[in-house]
Every structure is written in C-alpha cells, then in structure tokens.
Amino acid sequence: MNESSPRKALTQTIGFIQQLERARSPTEVCGMLLPILSRFGAEHILAGLIPRPDSNRQQQISHIILDHWPADWSRRYFTHGYIARDPAIKSVSLGASPFLWSDLRPLYRDSPAAWRVMEEASDFRLKSGFTIPLATLEGDVAGFSIAGERLEIPPEERGMLTLLATYALGRALLLREADLKTIAKLSPREREALQWAAEGKSEWEIGEIMGISEHGVDKHMRAARMKLGTTSRTHAVAEAIRMGLIN
Amino acid sequence: MIHIVTPENEHLFRDEMEQAYQLRHRVFVEEMKWTDLAKDDGREIDQFDNEHAVHMLYIDEGKVLGYQRMLPSTRPHLLSHVLPQLCEVERPVGSHVWEWTRYCVEPGHRERGRALSPVANALLSGIVEWGLAGGISTIIIEMNPLWLLRLVQLHFRTMPLGLPQKIGDQDVIAVTATFDQRTLARLQEMRGDHEKVLAEPGTTWRRLAG
Numbered sequence: 001m002n003e004s005s006p007r008k009a010l011t012q013t014i015g016f017i018q019q020l021e022r023a024r025s026p027t028e029v030c031g032m033l034l035p036i037l038s039r040f041g042a043e044h045i046l047a048g049l050i051p052r053p054d055s056n057r058q059q060q061i062s063h064i065i066l067d068h069w070p071a072d073w074s075r076r077y078f079t080h081g082y083i084a085r086d087p088a089i090k091s092v093s094l095g096a097s098p099f100l101w102s103d104l105r106p107l108y109r110d111s112p113a114a115w116r117v118m119e120e121a122s123d124f125r126l127k128s129g130f131t132i133p134l135a136t137l138e139g140d141v142a143g144f145s146i147a148g149e150r151l152e153i154p155p156e157e158r159g160m161l162t163l164l165a166t167y168a169l170g171r172a173l174l175l176r177e178a179d180l181k182t183i184a185k186l187s188p189r190e191r192e193a194l195q196w197a198a199e200g201k202s203e204w205e206i207g208e209i210m211g212i213s214e215h216g217v218d219k220h221m222r223a224a225r226m227k228l229g230t231t232s233r234t235h236a237v238a239e240a241i242r243m244g245l246i247n
Numbered sequence: 248m249i250h251i252v253t254p255e256n257e258h259l260f261r262d263e264m265e266q267a268y269q270l271r272h273r274v275f276v277e278e279m280k281w282t283d284l285a286k287d288d289g290r291e292i293d294q295f296d297n298e299h300a301v302h303m304l305y306i307d308e309g310k311v312l313g314y315q316r317m318l319p320s321t322r323p324h325l326l327s328h329v330l331p332q333l334c335e336v337e338r339p340v341g342s343h344v345w346e347w348t349r350y351c352v353e354p355g356h357r358e359r360g361r362a363l364s365p366v367a368n369a370l371l372s373g374i375v376e377w378g379l380a381g382g383i384s385t386i387i388i389e390m391n392p393l394w395l396l397r398l399v400q401l402h403f404r405t406m407p408l409g410l411p412q413k414i415g416d417q418d419v420i421a422v423t424a425t426f427d428q429r430t431l432a433r434l435q436e437m438r439g440d441h442e443k444v445l446a447e448p449g450t451t452w453r454r455l456a457g
C-alpha cells in the first residue's frame with residue numbers, strides 16, 4: 001500500500017524528531033538533516049541567531065548554531081561584512097514568512113551591494129536557497145537556510161521544512177546551552193591541563209609546565225574528565241575541542 | 248498568582264470569571280479576529296466551557312491579566328470535535344492528556360521582544376505544577392508553528408500530530424507537549440524564583456485531575 005505524500009512527510013518528520021534525541025552535537029544534527037534535505041536538492045545548511053547590526057565579526061560568527069556551509073564562502077562573507085547587505089538576513093529580521101532567495105530579487109533590484117552578495121554566493125554552490133525565519137524563547141530572531149545548485153521545494157512541503165528547521169535548531173540550542181554550562185564548571189587550571197594534553201604533553205610534562213606535581217595534574221585531568229562526562233583522556237580532549245574550550 | 252476555577256469553587260470567582268470571558272473576547276474576537284466566536288455581550292464562551300473545564304486565571308489585585316483553559320482529552324474538546332483535520336495520527340487520549348486552549352494575556356502584560364513575560368511564565372508554570380501534582384504529563388496544543396521552538400527550548404518534549412495547515416489566514420499545527428520536573432525547573436530559572444505559582448495547593452484540582 002502506498003502512503004500518501006503528506007502522511008509520508010509527517011512520518012519522516014516524526015522519525016527525524018525521535019532521531020534528534022540522540023544527536024550529541026550540532027554536527028550530528030546536520031548529519032541527520034542532510035539525507036532528508038537532499039531530496040529538495042539542498043547540500044548546505046546554515047542556521048543561527050541574527051546578530052545586532054553593530055556586532056563585530058567575531059560576534060557574528062559566534063551567532064552561528066548549525067554550520068554545514070562552504071567554509072571558503074563563510075570566510076569571505078564574514079571578512080567582507082556581507083551580513084550587513086545580505087537581503088536574506090534583512091528579510092529574516094523583518095519577520096518574513098519562509099522564502100526562496102529568488103523571491104527576494106525584486107526587493108534588491110536597486111542595490112548593487114546586495115546583488116553582489118547573491119551573485120558571489122552562487123560561485124560557491126549556493127545558487128539557490130530557502131530560508132525559514134524563526135523566533136527563540138529569548139526573543140532573538142533566528143534564520144535557518146538550506147542551499148544548493150538547484151532547489152526544488154513544492155509549496156506543500158514547506159510545512160515539513162519549517163518543522164525540521166524548528167526541531168533541528170531547538171535541539172542545537174539545547175546542546176549549546178548544555179555545553180556552556182559544562183564550560184562554566186571547568187576551572188582555569190583544569191582547562192590549562194586539557195590544553196597541554198591536547199598538545200600531546202604527558203602528565204609529567206604538564207606538571208613541569210604548570211609548576212605542580214604529576215599527582216596534581218592527574219587530579220585536574222580527572223576532574224575535567226568527569227565534568228565533561230568522558231571516561232578517557234583522548235575523549236576529554238576531543239570534547240573540549242568540539243566545545244571550543246581549547247584549540 | 249494562578250487560581251484554578253472549577254465547578255466546586257466557581258461561586259468564589261464570579262467576578263473574575265466574568266473578566267476572563269471578556270478578556271477572551273477582547274483577545275480572540277477583537278484582536279485576533281476569530282469572528283465566528285463573537286458574542287453580542289462581549290463574553291467569549293463556547294460549548295466546552297462546561298463542568299469538565301478547568302480554568303486557570305492569573306489574578307493580580309482582583310484583575311484578571313491572563314487566562315487559559317484545560318479540557319480533558321477523554322471528553323469532547325477542540326481537537327476531537329472542532330479541528331479533527333489537524334490530527335493525522337491516532338488521537339492522543341487518556342486521563343494524563345489534557346488540551347490547552349484559549350491561552351491569552353492582557354496586552355500590557357505580554358513579552359516586549361524578550362523572553363517570557365511574568366504572566367506568560369506563570370500561566371505555563373501553572374500547567375506544569377498542576378500536571379505534575381495530578382498525574383497529567385501531556386497537553387495537546389493547537390497553535391502557530393512559530394511557538395514550537397520556544398516550547399522545545401522550555402524543555403517541553405513536543406511531537407506533531409500533523410503537518411501545519413492553513414485555517415483562515417493562520418498557520419496552525421496540533422502537537423502534544425510532554426513535561427516533567429525539568430520543564431518546571433527551566434520556567435523557575437527563567438523567572439528567578441522557586442515559589443509555587445498556583446494559589447492554593449488545595450485538594451479541589453488534585454481530585455479532579457485524578
């Protein structure tokens with residue numbers, strides 16, 4: 001028996017929401033989204049909170065929540081401050097309904113700067129895009145974009161996409177919040193020990209550098225492992241790197 | 248404070264219930280233009296305002312600033328009798344499942360672009376306190392899908408019952424939202440205290456919920 005299309009979309013959405021519970025990082029969230037989104041022609045995902053207009057580049061980048069976007073393009077985009085001229089960002093801030101980027105063309109016909117952003121994006125396999133504006137509990141405006149060479153989004157699928165975007169962003173925001181709580185628990189000494197461990201130093205070497213005993217290092221590392229919810233030194237280092245705690 | 252009004256204590260809240268029906272009319276008919284609910288006397292009352300409904304009123308110095316209504320899923324409610332098309336899966340039914348309807352807050356007491364207003368927080372906390380005390384874990388909600396992200400962030404575990412649909416010019420989705428101690432903790436953390444929002448931890452509502 002063939003399931004009707006809306007029923008199938010709902011079943012798939014519910015399956016995705018259940019799967020999301022197991023996602024441990026924003027990267028895993030993207031990994032779960034991509035196979036579903038590929039049938040719309042989407043290869044890339046970017047979601048984040050819209051930064052204030054006066055924010056600097058670092059603040060803008062820290063507002064990104066889900067990042068499966070061409071890295072070269074992101075570098076160029078944030079270096080050149082494109083966010084200020086991006087017509088999609090502007091539409092999200094104005095509280096628009098979900099839109100295809102091509103729908104925006106009439107809005108920026110007279111703005112060469114906006115044209116340039118959109119033209120350059122298409123050089124990075126972001127020719128065609130779809131953006132869903134969302135609002136967070138804290139009152140921030142968020143945007144969830146998917147893009148690719150050629151998107152095909154039937155109007156009746158937009159509801160499903162809005163749900164996928166909402167749950168993916170919601171899960172990623174909760175994960176981020178949990179990370180921030182974990183980060184706040186680690187002491188500066190524990191972080192320092194982790195940083196040296198990440199650089200391949202032994203317990204003895206870390207003790208020498210930090211001017212404490214090997215036993216003291218062991219104590220810091222054990223505390224860090226516990227707070228990060230990890231059992232091995234390698235896993236603790238990997239978690240700390242993922243959270244951006246050390247580099 | 249949130250006061251729970253049921254047939255057993257409604258004689259104590261005649262004036263406040265009057266205000267609640269008028270608030271509902273101002274918000275749903277005049278502001279949101281749900282014109283089929285319009286009443287000549289300016290009191291929005293429907294077929295579900297019967298002896299099975301549990302009314303929750305936010306009352307401050309005799310003024311009703313917020314309102315919501317809980318309906319048992321084991322009796323006729325909106326999802327079963329008014330908006331059945333929103334539910335494309337098996338309809339959730341049980342003594343632990345109630346439907347949340349007619350949520351409204353006096354305009355001057357809503358969020359101004361930030362977080363939840365104190366009245367909104369108290370109304371949500373009221374549902375959770377009431378539910379946790381009475382063995383109710385899940386609410387059915389019909390709402391604009393834009394609200395979904397906020398519920399997820401509040402640690403409600405929500406599940407769509409169907410895809411969003413247009414009703415009039417509004418997008419509406421039906422979901423179930425399950426809550427637990429974490430939901431309550433999150434709401435308390437957001438408002439910065441651990442006080443109960445329900446006025447009387449009396450036995451009236453506990454008995455009704457059970």
